[in-house]
Amino acid sequence: MSKQQAETLRYEGRPYAKQDEELVDQGLLFDIGTLLSRRGVLFAGAGAAVAGLAACGTTDPNATESSSAPDSSGDLAEIPEETAGPYPGDGSNGPDVLEESGIVRSDIRSSFGTGSATAEGVPLTLQFTIYDMANGSVPFEGVAVYAWHCTRDGEYSMYGEGLESENFLRGVQIADADGVVSFTTVYPGCYSGRWPHVHFEVYPDEASITDSANVIATSQLAFPEDVCDTVYAEEGYENSVENLAQISLESDNIFSDDGGESQMGTVSGDVANGYTITLAVGVDTSTEAGGGGSAPSGGGGGAPGGGEMPSGEPPANNG
Known part of the structure; x- marks a missing residue:
């Protein structure tokens, strides 16, 4: 190697354009060349990083992005x-507990x-x-849910013989930001002609519960056979x-459509320690609600014994 080659001045691997001048005096063309050289290195590094990340992403074929996780609904x-x-x-059909002060409660046992x-x-x-x-x-925050069910003997408060002045196992809760309502109650019994169930109505808000015509959904919850x-x-x-x-779920006059699956x-x-039962309820206010208090002929309303919807004074519930 010659003495001239050994003493060649360089900056970032590039020889000075003017070997007898300082770095700051190398001129505009030298500065532009330096910038272009840096950019090339930067892009190459970025490309390598992207390639590396892509390679890492292919190591787990089952990996998914968080946005693709299934929604709870x-x-x-x-x-x-x-x-x-x-x-x-x-x-x-007769008495109205929804007009009474105290119906909005979580513990409905008494x-x-x-x-x-x-x-x-x-x-x-x-x-x-x-x-x-x-x-x-989305979670239906603010809707009011009225739930009611029979006793372990298969009788309903407000209607059963000797229970006309009682209103236990009935209550209203307002859905929170997650659309959740919760009641503390007891496991209902099974009366003749119906699968074990809980009735519920959904209203737009608490203020609307005093008129059953305001209901936006009326349905029933079914219980699994093994737990029963x-x-x-x-x-x-x-x-x-x-x-x-x-x-059976297949012969029940409410759940027989799909064996209670939905x-x-x-x-x-x-x-x-007690049980917890949960149900996701989709309510579509763009469709017409039609549950109300009426029952189809043949006992679709769930009357103990499978009878038709009573008229006039509410009958005693014989379980």
């Missing part, structure tokens, strides 16, 4: 519209107002998550064992 369909049955207590009785049975937390299907199936078998082996549910043996609750828990 992803496969949700509109809840089937059902009858409110002969014992709604919403003013559509009567309020003039009533004093408390329903007995295996503890149950009843939870609905309401979705607004007319607006992209376990619960009905407990003391107090003796009548339910025989009644359940005589009915209205079947998801249950967790046990007898000792």
